[in-house]
Amino acid sequence: MPNTRTELSQLGEFGLIDKIKNIVKVQNKDTVLGIGDDAAVVQIPDNHLLLLSTDMMVEGIHFDLAYMPLKHLGFKAVATNVSDIAAMNGVPTQITVSLALSNRFSVEAIEELYQGIATACEMYKLDLVGGDTTASPKGLVISVSILGSALPQHIVKRNTAQKGDIVCVTGDLGAAYLGLQILRRENEVFKANPQMQPQLEDKDYVVGRQLKPIARMDIVHELAEIGVVPTSMIDISDGLASELMHICTQSGVGVQIYENKLPLDNRTLDAIVELNLSSATCMLHGGEDYELLFTIKQSDYEKIKNNAEITTIGFITEKEKGMLFITQSEQIVPLKAQGWVHF
Amino acid sequence: MPNTRTELSQLGEFGLIDKIKNIVKVQNKDTVLGIGDDAAVVQIPDNHLLLLSTDMMVEGIHFDLAYMPLKHLGFKAVATNVSDIAAMNGVPTQITVSLALSNRFSVEAIEELYQGIATACEMYKLDLVGGDTTASPKGLVISVSILGSALPQHIVKRNTAQKGDIVCVTGDLGAAYLGLQILRRENEVFKANPQMQPQLEDKDYVVGRQLKPIARMDIVHELAEIGVVPTSMIDISDGLASELMHICTQSGVGVQIYENKLPLDNRTLDAIVELNLSSATCMLHGGEDYELLFTIKQSDYEKIKNNAEITTIGFITEKEKGMLFITQSEQIVPLKAQGWVHF
Secondary structure, eight states, X not given: OOSOOOOHHHHHHHHHHHHHHHHSOOOOTTEEEOTTSSSEEEOOOTTOEEEEEEEEEEBTTTBOTTTSOHXXXXXXXXXXXXXXXXXXXXXXXXXXXXXXXXXXXXXXXXXXXXXXXXXXXXXXXXXEEEEXXXXXXXXXXXXXXXXXXXXXXXXXXXXXXXXXXXXXXXXXXXXXXXXXXXXXXXXXXXXXXTTSOOOOGGGHHHHXXXXXXXXXXXXXXXXXXXXXXXXEEEEOSSOHXXXXXXXXXXXXXXXXXXXXXXXXXXXXXXXHHHXXXXXXXXXXXXXXXXXXXXEEOGGGHHHHTTOTTEEEEEEEEEGGGOEEEEOTTXXXXXXXXXXXXXX | OOSOXXXXXXXXXXXXXXXXXXXXXXXXXXXXXXTTSSSEEEOOOTTOEEEEEEEEEEBTTTBOTTTSOHHHHHHHHHHHHHHHHHTTTOEEEEEEEEEEEOTTSOHHHHHHHHHHHHHHHHHHTOEEEEEEEEEOSSSEEEEEEEEEEEOGGGOOOSTTOOTTOEEEEESOSSHHHHHHHHHHHHHHHHHHOTXXXXXXXXXXXXXXXXXXXXXXXXXXXXXXXXXXXXXEEEEOSSOHHHHHHHHHHHHTEEEEEEGGGSOOOHHHHHHHHHTTOOHHHHHHHOOOOOOEEEEEOGGGHHHHTTOTTEEEEEEXXXXXXXXXXXXXXXXXXXXXXXXXXXX
């Protein structure tokens, strides 16, 4: 942590904009005009459609600064937006970042936040082209909007899954949720006894998945290389079950997925056992993995079957068959969603 | 006010999205895909560049719901963003709206907010194409991002004013600030004695300018019709002096403006007299008028001189002459900015 504390009121709005410009450099040739005017100016590549998404994160709802370092928060706020562009099979290009923050945040704290934003911008080749910084009576709110683009024939929606399609998921499931449980447990221990050191040594993986989620742009590029356009796609922010139900409801289809096919990392399993949780529940309902969930035509199966980052977990059925989860013991249970429980 | 109160938790995220879709209809042919997927899909007209801006409004900082009806708040949140696109000489096309709100807001309250958003969308021919709705521990935060477009040769920046250019402002100045002072006064009276009726009868104009600001898209269209591209432009959100200083600083020029030329509505003047304020201060520093401040080449003067909505208030000088305000009594005083005093 820096030793000095500068108040935002000392620096002023334009001092802050200058600092931000120094942290996040424009690198994209299609960014015609970045921060500093009434609006940013952007060139969309020939024949491409524009993609636009936005997400808001609120202190005390989406994050707790007791265990979420500001750098990671900045990174995560960008990565979750990139994930929305990835879920359309598009490439992200520019972001805007708006902050509402109380005067407990120093200039140094805001710089840390922007360093995380800059790291994500470099990783995903994004330009920060605008935003707004304002006071808040209490707490921190971060609102990111993202632009991306894609050729029309590459854009993948949620409502276009077809009966017979194969259901695929990237990476592994449940880790971010376990990371959150571990961070919360250690925070409680710390609050009870500030002398205690957090027990995070062997929890790097799950904690990292919570604090620094990676949007799967690698998969978007790989699908383009192998010539696969998914028939539908969504990213997993609220948990597998909830996202699968969006695809099925919007596409007017049913689905069957199999517990014994769901990808689970051993380190996630260790944490599940340690916390005495159900692995099926964690994989189905643990949110914030930001993996991609998509469906492909059966004829594309050969192209993806050897990809270690893609797991086939079931198939699309007709709507009347419902949305079903086949357990390890071959019980058939209807899928349930648990998303959006903030209110 | 509606008599029923529905909790957001009863309705759920998708119930809310359905309600929003019914309130705000897609009308723009370039909106390929609106609300309901991971990202919106938008077509940019041939040869046009994309414009992108964003603004955040925070309860207790930018508005007080004691005197700001939610419908007006929704309208204003959109209009202020439209104003940013107008200030680039562009045409707005789509918005996203993100809300963080505490559980004191009912579904009916959120519908009122969206009715104001819908009114602004109809007025400016905008589509609402996405957003995010989330809980907040306290208060309301509304973050709007806006897309627009313009031909490259029509885009007007802040940093391109030239020595000899004429400085123009649209409409009149200071009214929104006076409206705010009146609303605050009546709110104090009401808090002291809730039986008192607010004294707003002859204050419609200034109060309306505070609650329902109009982005000057009419001027953007008119400038296009008469074939004038300003040499620089900005919208007046923080007050004339502050915005003029942005143009001068970023363009590397000086300016002289004349108090006796600044446009003041008689109803604003009445309020200034009633509240015993300085008219120069109100015109120079009263923010939120959302008028356009722009510079034109002298050769374009003939084209704008008979437009009742455009007033010429001074001219651009070389940088060394400074940024000067010539008072009614012909005193020369340096301009000072008062913007961004939230922190």
